[in-house]
Amino acid sequence: xxxxxxxxxxxxxxxxxxxxxxxxxxxxxxxxxxxxxxxxxxxxxxxxxxxxxxxxxxxxxxxxxxxxxxxxxxxxxxxxxxxxxxxxxxxxxxxxxxxxxxxxxxxxxxxxxxxxxxxxxxxxxxxxxxxxxxxxxxxxxxxxxxxxxxxxxxxxxxxxxxxxxxxxxxxxxxxxxxxxxxxxxxxxxxxxxxxxxxxxxxxxxxxxxxxxxxxxxxxxxxxxxxxxxxxxxxxxxxxxxxxxxxxxxxxxxxxxxxxxxxxxxxxxxxxxxxxxxxxxxxxxxxxxxxxxxxxxxxxxxxxxxxxxxxxxxxxxxxxxxxxxxxxxxxxxxxxxxxxxxxxxxxxxxxxxxxxxxxxxxxxxxxxxxxxxxxxxxxxxxxxxxxxxxxxxxxxxxxxxxxxxxxxxxxxxxxxxxxxxxxxxxxxxxxxxxxxxxxxxxxxxxxxxxx
Numbered sequence: 001x002x003x004x005x006x007x008x009x010x011x012x013x014x015x016x017x018x019x020x021x022x023x024x025x026x027x028x029x030x031x032x033x034x035x036x037x038x039x040x041x042x043x044x045x046x047x048x049x050x051x052x053x054x055x056x057x058x059x060x061x062x063x064x065x066x067x068x069x070x071x072x073x074x075x076x077x078x079x080x081x082x083x084x085x086x087x088x089x090x091x092x093x094x095x096x097x098x099x100x101x102x103x104x105x106x107x108x109x110x111x112x113x114x115x116x117x118x119x120x121x122x123x124x125x126x127x128x129x130x131x132x133x134x135x136x137x138x139x140x141x142x143x144x145x146x147x148x149x150x151x152x153x154x155x156x157x158x159x160x161x162x163x164x165x166x167x168x169x170x171x172x173x174x175x176x177x178x179x180x181x182x183x184x185x186x187x188x189x190x191x192x193x194x195x196x197x198x199x200x201x202x203x204x205x206x207x208x209x210x211x212x213x214x215x216x217x218x219x220x221x222x223x224x225x226x227x228x229x230x231x232x233x234x235x236x237x238x239x240x241x242x243x244x245x246x247x248x249x250x251x252x253x254x255x256x257x258x259x260x261x262x263x264x265x266x267x268x269x270x271x272x273x274x275x276x277x278x279x280x281x282x283x284x285x286x287x288x289x290x291x292x293x294x295x296x297x298x299x300x301x302x303x304x305x306x307x308x309x310x311x312x313x314x315x316x317x318x319x320x321x322x323x324x325x326x327x328x329x330x331x332x333x334x335x336x337x338x339x340x341x342x343x344x345x346x347x348x349x350x351x352x353x354x355x356x357x358x359x360x361x362x363x364x365x366x367x368x369x370x371x372x373x374x375x376x377x378x379x380x381x382x383x384x385x386x387x388x389x390x391x392x393x394x395x396x397x398x399x400x401x402x403x404x405x406x407x408x409x410x411x412x413x414x415x416x417x418x419x420x421x422x423x424x425x426x427x428x429x430x431x432x433x434x435x436x437x438x439x440x441x442x443x444x445x446x447x448x449x450x
Contacts, residue, residue, distance in 0.1 A: 023054030203427030213344030
């Protein structure tokens with residue numbers, strides 16, 4: 001009957017899915033194998049974390065009660081002795097004489113005279129928990145294979161493995177290192193690691209980049225005014241002398257109309273003064289004044305006509321007109337010389353990149369660059385660095401960076417002005433170890449100042 005009880009208990013242990021369920025099972029169902037008055041399970045969870053996890057007859061336990069604290073202190077004192085028990089009979093017959101006087105003084109308050117302590121060990125033999133079984137009847141001093149107490153030793157071994165499976169996944173660093181070292185591929189990898197760190201490689205930095213034109217000129221406003229409209233969309237090819245933007249002409253048109261009316265009046269007055277000068281010698285003085293007034297009106301009209309001509313901003317040459325959204329420009333006031341856009345030559349393409357201060361690995365002219373466009377990541381574009389700015393400026397992403405410019409080494413069918421991507425700027429030759437640990441070394445030096 002006892003063997004059947006043991007097998008039934010083993011089935012329940014295998015079905016336990018949580019440490020709390022297993023602890024309750026250990027303290028209450030073990031009574032089916034051998035009788036006892038009380039059972040307590042104390043778990044070892046690291047230094048100074050020993051605590052009572054379950055007790056017979058209780059659904060929940062308070063680990064900070066006086067009884068729980070005293071039992072945890074007893075288990076802490078016994079743990080070294082439990083780890084040294086032989087594997088054949090892992091049981092400790094506990095008596096007050098085995099405890100320090102401070103703990104032995106409270107024995108009569110919490111436990112009867114006869115107490116067995118069964119260590120619950122993991123596969124490496126270390127005690128992960130201790131099961132206290134207490135009763136008034138003496139425990140046997142010799143183990144008989146037919147005695148029910150002998151099954152307690154087998155149950156404790158089964159409990160230890162189940163408890164380790166549910167709670168003991170955190171292994172020590174030494175154990176993990178030993179398991180890793182037991183693997184031959186890892187040993188070979190560690191042996192070859194110093195050689196791998198000496199493999200020659202080139203430094204590189206991955207930077208935000210954009211395709212630009214290396215031959216471009218700024219289109220600026222020729223006079224003060226307000227942008228009425230942009231006549232061509234952004235990034236549009238334009239011809240020479242083509243109107244690309246218009247300024248508001250309301251005020252100048254009114255002034256020109258008034259000036260032209262005044263010019264017509266001046267011409268009429270000159271004609272009348274000429275007729276009067278034929279009939280009277282005294283009218284010749286009025287003729288000179290009328291001629292001067294006519295010339296003044298003509299100069300005023302010509303000046304206004306030149307200003308009206310400046311209301312149309314024209315392309316000085318053939319190229320691509322690059323600017324922002326047309327809606328952002330409509331109605332915007334501009335001053336003389338203010339930049340409106342950029343006229344770029346689409347046949348001369350280059351790369352503009354921004355290198356953060358921490359990524360300035362190689363800014364020397366002639367450094368190779370490889371541009372990976374977002375629209376064509378499988379078609380890299382080869383380029384070469386022409387120059388890098390000496391002063392850090394704010395990049396479009398808000399990071400203080402050096403501005404880099406380069407030209408394409410060979411024509412590309414996928415590159416066009418305005419496309420963005422990632423540029424790989426290659427630096428000097430170095431070893432793999434320096435490339436991997438350059439940033440950690442730099443961060444450590446900034447932190448410690450040495």
